[in-house]
Amino acid sequence: MALSADGEATHGIAPQILAKIRVREEHRFRERRPRSQQLHAEAREHMPHGVPLHWMSQWGSPYPIFAERASGARLTDVDGHSYVDFCLGDSACMFGHAHPAFTAGIAQAAELGASYMLPTRDAIAVTRELSWRFRVPFWQLATSATEANRFALRIARMFTGREKILVFNGKYHGSVDETQVELRDGRMAPQHGIIANGVDFDRTTRVIEFNDLDALETALAARDVAAVLTEPHMTNIGMVPAAPGFHDGLRRLTREAGTVLILDETHTICMGPSGAIGELGLEPDMVVLGKVLAGGIPSAVYGMSAAIAQSLESITRGPGINHYGFGGTLAANALTVRAIRVALDEIMTEATYRHMTTIAEALHDVIAAQIKRFSLPWHVSRMGARVEYLYQPSVPRNGGEAARARSDEIELLSHLYFANRGLLLTPFHNMALVSPSTTLADVRAYDSVFSDMLGEFTQSPVPHTNQHQDHDSHI
Ligand SMILES: Cc1ncc(COP(=O)(O)O)c(C=O)c1O
Structure with missing residues (x-):
């Protein structure tokens, strides 16, 4: 676990900053997702945690987003928000939702x-x-x-x-x-x-x-x-x-x-x-x-x-x-x-993978650049279409080392922060998965939100290198 008992910064982030941001982000989440909230209340009548699979309640949000539909690398929720989906059903739809x-x-x-x-x-x-x-x-x-x-x-x-x-x-x-x-x-x-x-x-x-x-x-x-x-x-x-x-x-x-x-x-x-x-x-x-x-x-x-x-x-x-x-x-x-x-x-052709790999490389590079820009002791890796960062400077050699480079607090808040700005990341990981439908514009959206988030987490806002826009006017 990342947080030291005395509340000192671990993995380069101070816990009291995270706590403050979490309050704001939870408020923002609730304010903009009344239908999901209502459905979750109904769902709790017959499902533990209000979901048909308990993992679905582990996104770091006060309650789950209820999905309406998805296509390619886009998902729409019941409140009408549209997301760039880097989770892709936790890999089940790695080749894009509703692939024709x-x-x-x-x-x-x-x-x-x-x-x-x-x-x-x-x-x-x-x-x-x-x-x-x-x-x-x-x-x-x-x-x-x-x-x-x-x-x-x-x-x-x-x-x-x-x-x-x-x-x-x-x-x-x-x-x-x-x-x-x-x-x-x-x-x-x-x-x-x-x-x-x-x-x-x-x-x-x-x-x-x-x-x-x-x-x-x-x-x-x-x-x-x-x-x-x-x-x-x-x-x-x-x-x-x-x-x-x-x-x-x-x-x-x-x-x-x-x-x-x-x-x-x-x-x-x-x-x-x-x-x-x-x-x-x-x-x-x-x-x-x-x-x-x-x-x-x-x-x-x-x-x-x-x-x-x-x-x-x-x-x-x-x-x-x-x-x-x-x-x-x-x-x-x-x-x-x-x-x-x-x-x-x-x-599952060479051409499909070529596209996924090219976009994943671009995503890897923007994450690496932001980690460097904010001087965080983190690193990012890419494995084909999968891109993930961990809270230690070097690539771990084994599971024990990797486990010490994780923090539930930072991860869960990151997922909430991203969801509030129209991007879905795989829960239980800092992982973003690229599909054949994912575009460079989606990568730029990730970059922009990541930059804002790190600026807030480290309390060192930096002028944007690119134009930040929420993906959906509802968000
Ligand atoms: C490497 C690996 N094997 C097996 C599984 C199990 O997959 P499922 O939950 O679809 O049974 C997972 C799930 O994440 C996995 O990562």
Whole structure:
């Protein structure tokens, strides 16, 4: 946590300034969003926190903004405000809201019936495409990345006959019980901020810091770890890139230990049409990918090596066992598979990523320039279409270091400040995601609000370098 007990400035910002600005911003938020307030009051009658998913109440605002509609990188709320959306459904709509290709594909598929418990031709096209993009030959579908990670872990356990998994400190792979653990003073402890889930972590899990190959070698030495589950670069505690040589070491050590290497590309798919696996030439045993694949409708895929696929087939061929023990009635429904096919054929192309990367580079540069201008001890990183800043001067080497470079107080107020000026940022992060519809004008809008905010946070207003305008006359 950022704030020191005596109220001194941490991460370059004094807490008493933040407290003052928060009062003003909350007032401004309430004044301009009466309809959202009214709907939230109604919603509280039947939903805890007044939202259908409790994360939706965690935007730093006094109550949630109720959404009306969205298109491309723009979202409109029930009070008529229009926002430039850098959140994009927390990545689910990374390719833009209501992308015309998705809308047409989904509408067409819906007319043919949504779900049959039978395969369609689309599934062949989709899995063929995934195989060459992500370098594993066999695939199954799930309804969320959480689910796909759970299934992948279960397969790895079955394949190796081992129970333990290994994850890196500061990771997030969805609501997967045995990963809800972290390092505290060098020891495993239940994940900070999550209601304890009763898992016996000593039995199920090992946690080490990312980029620490010595610790990995030690953790795998007993040859009792079924799987290492990791993102290629960490993205959920701020952005922590893999150090040079880390992936080579990770691959070598997991192979030597007979441990399945599962790469979770759910966020790193922002790096290119084949994710980090394509960009870095990685060789996983299993791959998980969710969120972005079907234009915002639930979808995920998980891939595996031929050896793992063969073992699944041979186990279920024997007498008495005909079921992996997991699956899902709605997984691989025809409508979702069509949407994934549309994504792979028409949207997740080199050209799409070129645009996203160019705009993200521009966003990175304006954030870097403002941090420098206000002499803040912060840094900004970019990973493909994802841009995020953290409250420390250098890029963190691991999750523990990244966790110390965060501040709930500054983050939450920043989100509120931005929302009040017509820009949505991903909650739980300082992250801005760029879509194919995001423009340089959107970047300039970010720059202008960021400059004003830092001027206020540091109490050093600086003349604008560009013309600031709120995005919507209502705001
Ligand atoms: C890397 C990673 N894996 C898995 C998930 C879980 O995704 P979902 O919440 O869609 O199940 C997330 C969610 O943020 C994620 O960041």
